[in-house]
Amino acid sequence: VIITRTAEQLQAAVLATDLAFSQWGLVISVPKTKVMVIGPATADAAELDIRCQGQTLEAVDNFKYLGSMMASDASLDAEVANRLKQAGHAFHSLQTAKFWRDPRIAVPLKLKVYVTVVLSILLYASRMESLQPMSAQALRYKKRKAPSSLQLNSKRSQSELGKSQTLDLGDGAKVIYQPEGFSQEECGALFDQLQADVKWEQREITVMGRKVMQPRLVAYMAEHEQLVMTYSRTTLIPTPYTPAVLAIKAKLEELSGESFNSCLLNLYRSGKDHVSWHSDNEVLYGPNPTVASASFGAERHFLMRQNADHTKKHSFLLGPGDLLVMKGTTQQHWMHSVPKRARVEGERISLTFRKVVAPECGVPLEELLTTSKAAASEG
Ligand SMILES: O=C(O)CCC(=O)C(=O)O
């Protein structure tokens, strides 16, 4: 590519290049060589008469260079549209081959293939800051349909991902915190899958005798449907784990060294959504339950305070891929919350994994189904 500021400079450079090439026995292919004016044009490309080997070079508005579309108005719209199309083809060809749905293929492998095959096409050599707002918008829109995102411009390799640290809160209460347990690519893909595949609901709960709508959306998944969970007089019947949730569960089991059989998911639609001070000390988890969480999407503060002394506090700013495990006596001695943040506009999704050890302490599923059937026939 020869880039110059004026037509005269371009003509001179073309001639010089042609001359230098010919000394090596190389010939510039005139039909394959194009001229393009880029940026706020003071000259019309069609009026330019740039010559090479006695012939006028063709002037164009778009040019595909190393697979990337260059446009004469310097916008990336054509390139973004082209990328979306190609990444879409890649995604759908695997869909047609039933790759995404094949239960024999492990989820982490599917994610790797997704990152390698689909994202690499979408994001090849892309940098967020070089995009016009409209193009960035188009890519973000795509992100909702097939998992992808421009935040996915991986800044760190797997080996550079956050190291975990353990915080001793005293009295047998411990917190493990691992920033960026998932890479940015993985976070983008997981966030999209969680947004799309999970049946998010806003539930009515009873707080101090008053019925209120929960200030966030929730969903509940578990190993089997008997693991019903009841809290604040709302009952959640579990649905099966989705692939994304299973992948996150595996990561948190590795970090905590424990196994979980259920997951409560939260979707904070904006900074207005929150969770008030509470501890996850339901009887069905038994004494000293471990609660392990993963965060995706917008950054939010996760606060902890000691029951006996509210001035004893900890604060974690949880961003995409951050993992946090509360263990030991934490639920006995500490409360936690995700407070409102007026300025946060983005959505955040958190998954909190737990182990139900005493399902009999929850409401048995049969009872629940008969009550709801009875209620339905009465109404
Ligand atoms: O969103 C979070 O990180 C915390 C949610 C939480 O405390 C809960 O679901 O019990």
Ligand SMILES: [Fe+2]
């Ligand atoms: Fe909690």
